[in-house]
Amino acid sequence: MAVSMEGKIAAITGAASGIGLASTKALLDAGATVVMVDRDEEALARLTAELGDKAIAQVTDLLDRESCANMVPEILEKVDHVDILYCNAGIYIGGDLIDTDTDSIDRMLNLNVNAVMKNVRDMAPHMIERGVGDIMVTCSIAGHFPTHWEPVYAGSKWAITCFVQTMRRQMIPHGIRVSQVSPGPVISALLADWPEENLRKAKESGSLIEATEVADAVMYILTRDRNVTIRDMLVLPTNFDRL
Numbered sequence: 001m002a003v004s005m006e007g008k009i010a011a012i013t014g015a016a017s018g019i020g021l022a023s024t025k026a027l028l029d030a031g032a033t034v035v036m037v038d039r040d041e042e043a044l045a046r047l048t049a050e051l052g053d054k055a056i057a058q059v060t061d062l063l064d065r066e067s068c069a070n071m072v073p074e075i076l077e078k079v080d081h082v083d084i085l086y087c088n089a090g091i092y093i094g095g096d097l098i099d100t101d102t103d104s105i106d107r108m109l110n111l112n113v114n115a116v117m118k119n120v121r122d123m124a125p126h127m128i129e130r131g132v133g134d135i136m137v138t139c140s141i142a143g144h145f146p147t148h149w150e151p152v153y154a155g156s157k158w159a160i161t162c163f164v165q166t167m168r169r170q171m172i173p174h175g176i177r178v179s180q181v182s183p184g185p186v187i188s189a190l191l192a193d194w195p196e197e198n199l200r201k202a203k204e205s206g207s208l209i210e211a212t213e214v215a216d217a218v219m220y221i222l223t224r225d226r227n228v229t230i231r232d233m234l235v236l237p238t239n240f241d242r243l
Helices: 019-027 041-051 065-078 104-128 151-174 187-194 194-206 211-222
Strands: 009-013 033-038 053-058 084-087 133-138 176-183 232-235
Touching: 009 019, 009 104, 019 033, 019 041, 019 084, 019 187, 019 211, 033 041, 033 065, 053 065, 065 104, 084 104, 104 133, 104 151, 104 176, 133 151, 133 211, 151 176, 151 232, 176 211, 211 232
Parallel strands: 009 033, 009 084, 033 053, 084 133, 133 176, 176 232
Antiparallel strands: none
């Protein structure tokens, strides 16, 4: 049975584009209020004006230590509680490890792994006090399969898979569900960094999905009865042949 999202309050990182924006729109359509977290202040201003009063802008740079630390307190100044934290922001690095500079590795791990852990750590006490909540994370099929053309990205997503599934167990006694969604290749800005040959083949073979299709999976996870947890949902293009 689907549970209504009417009146729920969600906070979504990376909400100004891609999966974050698609999930924002889906939740708004379902009657929720969404705090849209992103570093792109201009995009947030434009989008919240378009999406209406239930879309609230929160400018946060998750790669800035102070800005990241202030995210949850600033969100809770704008809304009186948060039912759903969706850690979606992330970046991509493809190619051989030896061709990747160490600054890019640090940046990816700080956003894809460290910021997620910090955001969950900062929001968890609020949800524990309320005795209810949902924590969602965008993972990837790369967190389940050793994708040899993207070892840094895959490594970050394997780490997140472990983090989500350990935190899921920690939060059970507090009434908080912790889940992840693991898409295959999604048509988004992240694909701009794919190896050109892989991207060409994926486009030609129909091995890509839309961000809205991932948002559909997110909504399915969030709208289950509280006695059900979807630990992870893999959402793959039908023609995807890497798993």
